[in-house]
Amino acid sequence: MASFIIEGGHELQGEITPQGAKNEALQVICATLLTSEPVRIKNIPEILDVNNLIRLLIDMGVKVTHNGRGDATFQANELNLEFMKSDEYLERCTRLRGSVLMTGPLLARYGRATVPKPGGDKIGRRRLDTHFFGFMKLGAVSSYNPIDSIYEIKAEREHLKGNYILLDEASVTGTANIIMAAVLAEGETTIYNAACEPYVQQLCKMLVRMGADIKGIGSNLLTINGVMRLGGTEHTVLPDMIEIGSFIGIAAMVGNGITIKNVSYENLGIIPYAFKRLGIKMEHRGDDIYIPKQDEYEIESFIDGSFMTLADSPWPGLTPDLLSVLIVVASQAKGSVLFHQKMFESRLFFVDKLIDMGAQIILCDPHRAVVVGHNKQLQLRARRMVSPDIRAGIALLIAALSADGISRIDNVEQIDRGYQEIEQRLNALGARISRQR
Ligand SMILES: CC(=O)N[C@H]1[C@@H](OP(=O)(O)OP(=O)(O)OC[C@H]2O[C@@H](n3ccc(=O)[nH]c3=O)[C@H](O)[C@@H]2O)O[C@H](CO)[C@@H](O)[C@@H]1O
Numbered sequence: 208m209a210s211f212i213i214e215g216g217h218e219l220q221g222e223i224t225p226q227g228a229k230n231e232a233l234q235v236i237c238a239t240l241l242t243s244e245p246v247r248i249k250n251i252p253e254i255l256d257v258n259n260l261i262r263l264l265i266d267m268g269v270k271v272t273h274n275g276r277g278d279a280t281f282q283a284n285e286l287n288l289e290f291m292k293s294d295e296y297l298e299r300c301t302r303l304r305g306s307v308l309m310t311g312p313l314l315a316r317y318g319r320a321t322v323p324k325p326g327g328d329k330i331g332r333r334r335l336d337t338h339f340f341g342f343m344k345l346g347a348v349s350s351y352n353p354i355d356s357i358y359e360i361k362a363e364r365e366h367l368k369g370n371y372i373l374l375d376e377a378s379v380t381g382t383a384n385i386i387m388a389a390v391l392a393e394g395e396t397t398i399y400n401a402a403c404e405p406y407v408q409q410l411c412k413m414l415v416r417m418g419a420d421i422k423g424i425g426s427n428l429l430t431i432n433g434v435m436r437l438g439g440t441e442h443t444v445l446p447d448m449i450e451i452g453s454f455i456g457i458a459a460m461v462g463n464g465i466t467i468k469n470v471s472y473e474n475l476g477i478i479p480y481a482f483k484r485l486g487i488k489m490e491h492r493g494d495d496i497y498i499p500k501q502d503e504y505e506i507e508s509f510i511d512g513s514f515m516t517l518a519d520s521p522w523p524g525l526t527p528d529l530l531s532v533l534i535v536v537a538s539q540a541k542g543s544v545l546f547h548q549k550m551f552e553s554r555l556f557f558v559d560k561l562i563d564m565g566a567q568i569i570l571c572d573p574h575r576a577v578v579v580g581h582n583k584q585l586q587l588r589a590r591r592m593v594s595p596d597i598r599a600g601i602a603l604l605i606a607a608l609s610a611d612g613i614s615r616i617d618n619v620e621q622i623d624r625g626y627q628e629i630e631q632r633l634n635a636l637g638a639r640i641s642r643q644r
C-alpha cells in the first residue's frame with residue numbers, strides 16, 4: 208500500500224493538461240472486442256484501471272501494439288474465450304468497474320460472457336440490473352451465482368435480436384453495454400432513458416466510424432440498426448472532465464493562477480457552472496480555463512434568496528463524481544451549501560476526515576451534507592488519512608495541500624485508479640507531495 212506525504216500550505220501556479228478520460232477509455236477499449244480489425248485509440252490515460260483492463264484483454268488474446276504514450280492499437284482477431292473461466296480472469300475483473308463493459312461486446316460477437324461482480328469504488332450498492340435487463344430484451348438469458356458473485360449470460364439464438372428497451376435508470380455503463388450488444392444484433396433496437404454523457408456519445412461516434420448505424424447520439428433516445436460486422440477505426444479519447452473539475456478545485460483552494468489546458472469546454476456541461484455557484488471565478492480562454500488566485504469566494508444563493516443546494520443527477524446534470532471535490536472546496540468558501548448525493552449511499556462518509564481537519568460539515572444522513580465555509584479564515588489541520596475511493600482520495604489530497612503542516616494519505620492506489628502521475632503533475636505546479644511505498 209503506497210502513501211502520499213503532503214506538505215501543505217504552498218501555492219500552486221502554472222499550466223496543467225488533463226489526461227484522457229478514464230470512463231470513456233474503459234468503454235472504447237472494450238468496444239475494440241467488437242471487430243477483428245485493428246482499432247487505434249489515442250489519449251489513453253495511463254492509470255491503474257485502464258492498465259488493468261488492457262492487461263485483461265491481452266490475456267484474452269487481444270493483440271495490443273503501443274504506438275507511443277497513450278496511443279495503442281487493439282486487434283481482437285483471435286480470442287481465447289476459455290480464459291473467461293479461469294480464476295485469474297475472475298479475480299482480475301473484480302479489480303475494476305470497467306470490466307463489466309466487456310459483457311456487451313462479447314455477447315454480441317460470441318454469444319456469451321462470464322461476468323464476475325465488477326470492482327470499482329465501494330460507494331454504495333452498484334447493481335447491474337439495467338445491463339442484464341437490456342441484454343435479456345435483446346434475447347439473452349442470464350443466471351447469477353450468489354456464492355461466487357458471478358453472472359453468466361448467453362444469447363438464446365445465434366444472433367441477438369433488436370427490441371424496444373426502456374431503461375429503469377440512465378445507467379452509464381449499462382447504456383454503453385447495451386449499445387455495444389445492439390450494434391451487431393438483428394434489426395432495430397431503441398434504447399429510451401439512455402445515459403447521454405459525452406463518454407457515451409464518444410463511444411457511439413466511434414462505433415459509427417466502425418460501421419454501426421446509431422441515431423439520436425447525445426439524446427436519451429437511441430435507435431440502433433444492427434449490422435453484420437464492424438471494421439477498424441481510429442479514435443481519440445476526450446480530456447477527463449472529472450480531472451478538470453478536480454484541478455478547478457485545487458486552483459480555488461491553493462492556486463495562484465492556474466491554467467487548465469485543452470479542456471474540450473463544450474463537453475464539460477454544467478461542471479464549470481457548479482464551481483461558479485460556489486463563487487469560484489474562472490475565465491474561458493480559447494479551449495483553456497484560467498482560474499485566478501481566489502482570496503475569497505462566496506457561495507451564491509438561489510434567485511429567491513434561499514439556501515444553495517448542489518445535487519448530482521444523470522447527464523446533463525451534475526456528475527456525482529465531482530461532489531467530493533466540491534465539498535472540500537466549499538469548506539473554505541464564504542457561506543453555506545447543502546450537498547445532496549442522490550445516486551450513491553456511501554460516498555459522503557469521507558467527510559468525517561474533513562471534519563477532523565477542521566472543516567465545518569454536518570452529515571445529515573448518508574446522502575446529504577451541509578458545509579459551512581470558513582471563508583479562508585481558518586486553515587485546515589494536517590492529518591493522517593486513508594483514501595476510501597478515487598474521488599474522496601483526490602478531495603483529501605486537495606484538503607491536505609491547503610492544510611497547515613504535513614499530512615499523510617494511505618492507500619493512494621485508490622487515487623492511482625483514476626489520476627495519472629498526480630503527484631509529479633501537481634509538484635510541477637509547486638505542490639510538495641512525495642510517494643512512500
Ligand atoms: C466506469 C464508469 O463509467 N463509472 C461511472 C459510471 O458508473 P456506473 O455505470 O456503474 O453507474 P450507473 O450510471 O449505473 O449508476 C450510478 C448510481 O446512480 C444511480 N442512478 C443512476 C441513474 C439514474 O437515473 N438514477 C440513479 O439513481 C444508480 O442506481 C447507481 O447507484 O457512472 C457513474 C454515475 O455517473 C459514475 O459515478 C462512475 O464513475
Ligand SMILES: C=C(OP(=O)(O)O)C(=O)O
Pocket residue numbers: 229256303304305326327328329528597598625
Ligand atoms: C466511481 C468512479 O469510478 P468506478 O465506477 O470505476 O468505480 C469514479 O470514477 O468516480
